[in-house]
Structure formats: structure tokens, C-alpha cells
Amino acid sequence: MRTTDVQLPRVVGLIGAGGIANAHLPAWLALGAEVVLHSTDDNAPALAAAHGGGIVVDSLDELLDRAEIVDICTPTPTHPDLVARAAQAGCAVICEKPLALTVEEALGMLRVCREAGVPLYPAQVVRFFPAYRALQRSVAAGDIGDPAVLRFTRLASRPQRAWFHDPRLSGGVILDQMIHDLDMARWLAGEVTRVHARTVGRETPDGPITTAQVVLTHADGAISTATGGWLGPQTTFRTSFSAAGTRGYLNYDSAAPGPVRVDAPSAPGTGGSLLPRTLGDSPFLLELGEFAAAICTGATSRVSALDGVAAVALGVAANESLATGCSVTVPGADTLNARLEQN
Numbered sequence: 001m002r003t004t005d006v007q008l009p010r011v012v013g014l015i016g017a018g019g020i021a022n023a024h025l026p027a028w029l030a031l032g033a034e035v036v037l038h039s040t041d042d043n044a045p046a047l048a049a050a051h052g053g054g055i056v057v058d059s060l061d062e063l064l065d066r067a068e069i070v071d072i073c074t075p076t077p078t079h080p081d082l083v084a085r086a087a088q089a090g091c092a093v094i095c096e097k098p099l100a101l102t103v104e105e106a107l108g109m110l111r112v113c114r115e116a117g118v119p120l121y122p123a124q125v126v127r128f129f130p131a132y133r134a135l136q137r138s139v140a141a142g143d144i145g146d147p148a149v150l151r152f153t154r155l156a157s158r159p160q161r162a163w164f165h166d167p168r169l170s171g172g173v174i175l176d177q178m179i180h181d182l183d184m185a186r187w188l189a190g191e192v193t194r195v196h197a198r199t200v201g202r203e204t205p206d207g208p209i210t211t212a213q214v215v216l217t218h219a220d221g222a223i224s225t226a227t228g229g230w231l232g233p234q235t236t237f238r239t240s241f242s243a244a245g246t247r248g249y250l251n252y253d254s255a256a257p258g259p260v261r262v263d264a265p266s267a268p269g270t271g272g273s274l275l276p277r278t279l280g281d282s283p284f285l286l287e288l289g290e291f292a293a294a295i296c297t298g299a300t301s302r303v304s305a306l307d308g309v310a311a312v313a314l315g316v317a318a319n320e321s322l323a324t325g326c327s328v329t330v331p332g333a334d335t336l337n338a339r340l341e342q343n
Contacts, residue, residue: 011036013067013091014054015082016074017043018161020096020123022050024073027284029053031292038063039074064089069295071288076101076176077169083109087116092295094288096123098179099308101171103316103331106309107340113305114340121291121301122308126180127187128283128290131252134260135241138250139188143262145247147189150224152181153240158207158230165208167319173199173210174322175315178228181241182314183307185216185224188243192216192224196327197318206232214318219332309336 012028014021017039025047028035037044037054048054057063060082064070070086072079072095079100086093093113099122100106113120126132139147154177163169170176174197186192199212211229218224229235242251250262294301310333317328331339 010034011067011069013038013063013070013086015039015060015063015070015072016096017041017047018073018075021047021073023282023284024071024123024288025051025054027282027288028071030282030285031289033292036063036066060085064091067091069094069292072096075163075169076171080105080109083120084112087113087118087120090116090118092119092121094121094123094291095308097125097183097308098122098171098175098312098315100312101168101175101316103309103313103336103339106312107336110305110309111340119295120305120308121294122303122305122311123287124180124183124303124308124311125283125287126184127303128287130283131254131260132184132241135184135243135250135252136188138260138262139243139245143248144243144245144250146220147218147222147243147245149244150185150189150222151240151242152184152224152226153238154178154181154227155229155231155235155239156237157233157235158209164230171315172319173212173228173230174214174318175312177230178212178214178226178318179311179315181226181228182214182216182318183303183311184241185218185226186310186314187307189218189220189222189224191219191332192314192330193219193332194327194329195314195317195321197321199322204232206234212318212322214314214321216314217327306333306336306340309340 012033013036015038035054037056038060044056048056070091070093072082079095083093083095194217197214201210209231214226216224238255240253252260290301293299313331317330321328
């Protein structure tokens, strides 16, 4: 993506100055946006200095007065109020995942944006990573036939900030980290009807570690599994996926050199071939550029507000399964839309 290809509003208001803001700010600057920054933890000046751009303001009200797009990069419990404040100020809204800790909160965020006549975009950035983009395109093209079994893994060192480790604040490893893979599974194989999850946590000399696995049953019969972990401080971030369908198979591992591998000899032109792996632009640049273009032109983004709500629904159902030990029914898009219309 060339930054000149993206139409932008004049001012973007970035709320928050933590880890994800360090990815969003340079992307906005590369897109040529004027960025206004505000954070309650007083880290906004350091964020602006680190990336050589951004105007720090003293209050949320000042940011909302100046911004046309508001990009919310704050801890999850703050999202509903900030989205409402931005929508009521007439700003288009981008909100970091997960949108909220409950389905009702997420629906309320979408409802308030619709009532204000402004768009809401959930920052599900993994949809914009090159390997996952290649995966979706290959599945959509029918290279492996109908998806049957999908597997996703996402392992990382545990987050440093304490609030992540309180499930009441972050939703735990499933809702905060694994939501990316739950979202990808739904994007690839369609609506999910039931989930079952389990987790293991323990103390180690290097601190606590948490692992979890979620099994998703899709409406058309496909099965997806997502495995995630917040591990020790020396853990190298690693993701992988595989997808088997009625006509072939593909896989990817971030720890292994090489592109996404497709083994689908029955699919025309794909037998044993490799999908090209071009890193190109930052996925955050691609994500925010696509959102900006959608806001300015009305174009459709690859991720919608309802996708963000559906991802929350999957994570919440998985956490309910952890608590009960039973599989849990998941509301589909039609059900979520019906609930959205209820006041």
C-alpha cells in the first residue's frame, strides 16, 4: 500500500499510550495523518517523542473536539465508555480488540455508534497479517475445497502489565490473545454453533504461565481448534495454522522459514505449490489504511463491527465453558443482529 493511496480525514485522535499505541501511532504517521494524543497515564509525551510525531493534548474533551477519527488503544474495561464518548462527539471510531468483556457491552457499543451515525471498526489486526491474508484468500478461492479441520496456535510471553492477569479486566488469555484465532476460524469456516474450552495455569520460578485450548464446532460441520499460551519471559512469539479441506491442505508456522504451503493436487493450479509470501507493509498500516479508506469513501472493510461483536461472543462462550466444564452454545450473526435491535 502506498500511503498516498489512502484518503484520510484531517485529524486522528489516538487514546492510550501503551503497547498497541506504539504500533498504531507510526502507522497513522506513515499514512500522513495529523495525530492528537491523550492518555491518562501521562505516557503520551514519551509515545510522541519515540515516534517523532503526534500532538499531546491535556484532556479527552480536547481530543474529541479536534478529531474526526478516534482510535482507542486502552485497556478493555475502558472501551465502552470511550466508544460512547467518541460516537456522541460525531467521530468515526476504531477500537482495539476485544471490543468489550461481555456481548451486551459490545452490542451496546455498536448500538451507540449506529444511533450517532458513525462507523465502528474493531482492530482485529491478524486479518491483515500476510500469512493469514494468504490463508483466507486460498480458502475463499476453493484451493482446499470445503474447510473441514482448522488448527491455530498462538504462543507468547505473558504480558507485563498486571491488569492482563486479572480475567475480570482482560478476559484472560482466551478473550485477549486467542480472540484473533477465534475470529479467523469464523472468517474461514463460517458461523460457530458451540465451543468447548479448557485451560491450565501454574506457577513457575519465572512467574505464572497459562495455556488454553478452544474447540469450535461450525454450523456447516467443520471443526476448529485454537491453542494459546501466556508463557515465560524468554518465550519467542510464535503462531501457526493448518487447514484441511475436502480437496487439500495448507499450513504455516512463523518459526519455520518459507511461505504458506498448499498441498492440494486436485485443485487446478495449486498442486504442491507455494503461495507467495510478500511481507510488504506493516499489518497495522494496512489495517488502519483500510479503515480510513472505508470511513472516507464508504468502501467495505474486511472486518465489520458485527465481526468484532461475534469474536467477543466466541471468547465469552469459551470462558463460560472453562467455568462450567461444558460446551456452550454461541449466538450467530443473525441472533446478534436481532439482539442489537432490542433496546
